[in-house]
Amino acid sequence: MTSTPDVAGLLADPLLRDARTLAGHAGLDRPVLDVTAYRGDLASVDGHLVLCDVRDATPAYRLDALVRRAQEAGAAALCVTAGHTARPPLSAVRLADRLRIPVLWAATDDPFRLALDLTLRVRAPEVTRARTVETLVRRLATRTEGPELIATARTVLAAAVSLVTRDGSAIVGDPAASDALRPDLAVPQRTPGLLAHPVHAVPSAGDRPGGTAPVTAWLVWPVEPADEERADTVALGLAVLEPFVRSWLAGARTRADHDSAVRRRLLTEIVTGRGTVSREVVEQSVALGWRLEDWHVGLAVRAEQPPAVDRPDTVPAPLVAALARHGVTTQAVAKGDGDWALWSSSSRRPADDEPRLLLRQVRRALAELPSTWRLVAGIGWPRQGSGGLADTLTEARNAARLAAAREFRPSVEHTDELGVGRLLAAWQQSDITRAFAETALAPLRGTAHAHLLTTLRVFLENGGSAAATARALGLHRNTVTARLRQVRERLGVGLDDPGNRLALQMACRALTFG
Known part of the structure; x- marks a missing residue:
């Protein structure tokens, strides 16, 4: 059953994305039964959105008269169409506010097209929805990367669509409020604050035949003021977008799994070999962007309650992004579920005051991440070369162990700040x-x-x-x-x-x- 939109719902529609409400805000809840283009007659416009050309609303006294006549005829709202360079008059504001009839100003260079599209939107919203979906499918077919897919959906649907993890952290776009998403319900969801569609993992050979694939991410739209038809269109758009995103995530996962395995193996060989590494390790490190000959500062991060992800063998993107926002650019390797080794490299030896600065930066970065992760971290002393990388990562890991003894979270310790703590760390591991x-x-x-x-x-x-x-x-x-x-x-x-x-x-x- 088709619902009747109100003026506020139409204003949230992409068709009126450039429209402004000049006056009559108190009447935005008026239902819109149809759309009429003004041609000098307002005899049968009860419940209609009346579109008039800017020439019919100028000079100012003509807009005053038009507002009064539209109100007397029972119009739902009056929408003045004008070019993008025209400026709306302000004379009718007080009158329209007093009469509680919305007066809109729509900047458009094709008022005829706007009238036609709005008429279809009100009379046959299913046609508008079908057109939107057709356009979305056609444009998505030429996109392969996640950011491109989300950007295309945002443009076509005119909605702030985002791709988030199961705990609401952003993958592409903006994060979702953790209390608005029900990750335990692997079905499309619509709440007063969020519209969400699950992105299922690609079934693997070990999955039960006919079973439901696990949810790997969510497509979400923070619900704006909109009528049911608009929300239905966006919901259908998310359903159309889901297989494209699923395919991209599957490809990205395959590449990342291989990359993660290579990173873990290389780091293990570097830490085991200390100052002696093979030529193959050096070549593969260069291919990954690891500058083994530089100065390194190790960072060990542990999550006592790691985020719910389907790939625990990777470092969460929100962690790397939070560090980067605070000036800490790192290489990262996942050592296990909730156990991550990171380090920053520099061609010069860090200055003496940099350890304290780094400590503050890491603390601020971890404070931005979900408190439910219960993060602890340790920072190593600057070391040079492949052997130095192994040493600073070991120091960072020991510092993280001592940070875990603190009662508060997140907790961060620097090996330079520990003093006798370094000796205690060796003892307590014996x-x-x-x-x-x-x-x-x-x-x-x-x-x-x-x-x-x-x-x-x-x-x-x-x-x-x-x-x-x-x-x-x-x-x-x-x-x-x-x-x-x-x-x-x-x-x-x-x-x-x-x-x-x-x-x-x-x-x-x-x-x-x-």
């Missing part, structure tokens, strides 16, 4: 420390006593302060005191002795980072 931790903390292991182990760890990280521990855990101080008493009883050691606290803190960290 087999001896790990064995001691498993033995010393055995009475607190297991789900039944997990709350006691957490309380002990936070207590030690907060300098042995029960008050600070209570604040960090959101508990009453008496609760923390009671838990610490149970810890003492189960471990059989006192927590007032500095030596005991240091040993237990090392044990807690060894379990956390192991």
Whole structure:
């Protein structure tokens, strides 16, 4: 069933994208039953959008008279068509506001075409929709890259279409509000704030026959003020766009999978070989844009709750983009799900004040990313050559381990800021420390006593302060005191002795980072 548009809905349509509302905003909810071109007669225009030439609305007194006559005849709105260089008069503003009849000014060089298209839009919206879809398909057929596909859809649909991940992060275009998208429902969605269409992954050989392919991304449109016909057109446009985007993503995924495998293998060989790498590794590194002979600064980033993506073996584009926005251009390799190695390279040795600047830049960049990722990061010291790249990445990884001990997220540490922390990082990774931790903390292991182990760890990280521990855990101080008493009883050691606290803190960290 075709719905009747109102004036506001037509103004949101691409046909009137260049129109302005001069007056009568209070009447924008008037339904538009038909479109009439003014030819000196307003006898049968009840509920019509009346189009008149600018010559019928000038001088100003003629527009005043036309507004009054249109209101008396029951017109839904009056739309003055004029060339792009003409300026609208302002004399009828007060009268139209008082009469609550919208007065529109449409800049067009072809008023006849505008009248015809608007008539079809109101009388036969399915024809307009079919034309739009036909145009979209024809133009998409000549596009192969994602940004081109989205740009074409935006132009043809006159809608801010974007391609986003399952958590709403932008792939092409703008991000979507995380609370507006229901990624668990793999079907087209329409809410008051968002219109979304799922982009399914290309079925693989291992998929169940007849099963639904998983959703790899979403095509979204932040719903503007529009009537149902306009929303239906955009929804159909997204459905038409989906297979083109799916094909592009499949091709991009194949290329990225190969590239990711090459990157991981090369980085492994560089880190393993330290200062000695084969000629093949050097040649492939150059092909990837890695300048092994330069100065490098390593950056290790971990997501305790990585974003929901169908390709965990790649570095999330939002992470790389956020760093770039803050002046940190990196090479990136995914080491595992939520575990990423990045580094920046420079032909000159970084200045002495750059570590602190880099620390601020990384902290600001990570603060822009979703808090649900729970990010921690570590930054290495500037090192030169392939061996230096291996060393700075190792330092960054150790710094990230210490950053994970912080209670807040995101947490970033620089190896230059750690002091004795670097020594502690080596200790807590040793087999001896790990064995001691498993033995010393055995009475607190297991789900039944997990709350006691957490309380002990936070207590030690907060300098042995029960008050600070209570604040960090959101508990009453008496609760923390009671838990610490149970810890003492189960471990059989006192927590007032500095030596005991240091040993237990090392044990807690060894379990956390192991």
